[in-house]
Amino acid sequence: MKVLAYAAKDASSPLAPYVYTQRALRDNDVTIEILYCGVCHSDLHQARNDWGGSMYPIVPGHEIVGRVTSIGADVKRFKVGDAVAVGCLVDSCQHCDQCQAGDEQFCREGFVGTYNGLDRHTGEVTYGGYAKQIVVREQFVLAVPDGLDLSRVAPLLCAGITTYSPLQIWGVRAGSRVGVIGLGGLGHMAVKLAAGLGAEVTVISRTADKEADAKSLGAHHVLISTDEAAMTKAQSSFDLIIDTVPVRHDVSIYVPLVDVKGALVIVGQLGQIEELSTVPIVMGRRTLAGSLIGGIAQTQELLDFCAKEQILPKCEMIRMDQINEAFDRMERSDVRYRFVIDMASLTEA
Structure with a gap:
């Protein structure tokens, strides 16, 4: 079947309309008409081949x-109709x-990405959500619970799970002390989800201009990382810190904020x-870790x-033909x- 999409034809070209032939439906497949697709920072990186390995034309999403x-x-x-x-x-x-443990993202044979991946059966490149429809193996399709606004669910599928997973893996619950570095797409979801779990949430920011936004999202405190006195006072005061900053930065200033047996x-x-x-890591039995979706x-x-807590991201709706402007703004x-x-x-x- 022919499918209309938007694609990048190379690393320097803007995304533009593209038509491709979708693979036939297999016995364990679901065909989905795409209603909404979130725009992730990794879409921009992949379209521009910032990480290497982009296979063009690339349909992100x-x-x-x-x-x-x-x-x-x-x-x-x-x-x-589901x-x-x-x-x-x-x-x-x-x-x-x-995979048997439910961590398909760490599949020993390598997971297949929704886009810019290789189909396990045919070896064909996968195309993503900037398209009219998609065909996906049943086991990788998720049910959207009743009561969620479909127009705002999409970012939960990456920004949401990327921040929810460490909250779960490191056992955040009511009374946990959670710090969130950065207040972008990932950071604002980390704040909402940690607050929803009952944690005491602090946004860690270089400036105070995000304080009102942070508190409106559910944060209880804002810690200014450029305030040396405040950073010294905050040492050993977090059970978990989630670092959502997408660019290279100095991680060392945040390690002393983690309490004994805590994690950044x-x-x-x-x-x-x-x-x-390594001194603050060793001396405080602190963990520096990473987490993938x-x-x-x-x-x-x-x-x-x-759905239970009515937690949804803050979104700005755009048209498909605004995607290149959205990339620039992002x-x-x-x-x-x-x-x-x-x-x-x-x-x-």
Whole structure:
């Protein structure tokens, strides 16, 4: 079937309309009409080949919300008309220890990305959510609970699960002391989710100009990282700090803020970090860790939790033909806090 999409043809070209032939529906597949697609910072990186390995033409988008239009013969969990979602993964081996543990993102054979991945059966490049529809293996399709605003669900599939997963892995609960570095797309979800779990939440920022926003999202405190006295006073005062900053920065100033047996978890930056002294890590039995999205079961848990607590991201809706402007604005951090594409705007015209 021919599918209309938006794609980058190379690293320097703007995204533009593109038509591709979608693979045939397999017995365990679900076809989804895409209603909304979130715009992730990684979409920008992949389109511009910032990380290397981009396979052009590339159709980005891994925060997908839509409705089922057809199902394969063996599909049991979904029916036509269901509201569903797809995140960063569309396949994995399903038999290694990590897949069996529900951590498909760490599949020993490598997970298949929603876009810029390679289909396990055909070797064809996968195309993402900046398109009219998508075909996905049933096990990687998520149910959107009743009561959630479909137009705001999409960023939960990446920004949401990226921050929810460390909150769960490091056991955040009522009374936990959580710090969040950065207040962008990831950071604002970390604040909302940590507050929803009952944690005492502090946004750690270089300036005080985000204090009102931070508190409106559910933060209890704001710590200014350029205030040496405040940073000294805050030493050993967090059980968990989630670092959502997407660019290279000095992590060492945040390590002493973590309490004994606590963790500083990096979820935003891929690449090198500044030189780091091991002294505060060793002397406080502190952990410096990283975290990558979450597995399918945990992502479904996130959606169910957000429906129960009515936690949704703050979004700015855009048309498909505004995507290049959105990329430029995202580079300037000119979005509060996540772009979502109304896919009804993707038409032949």
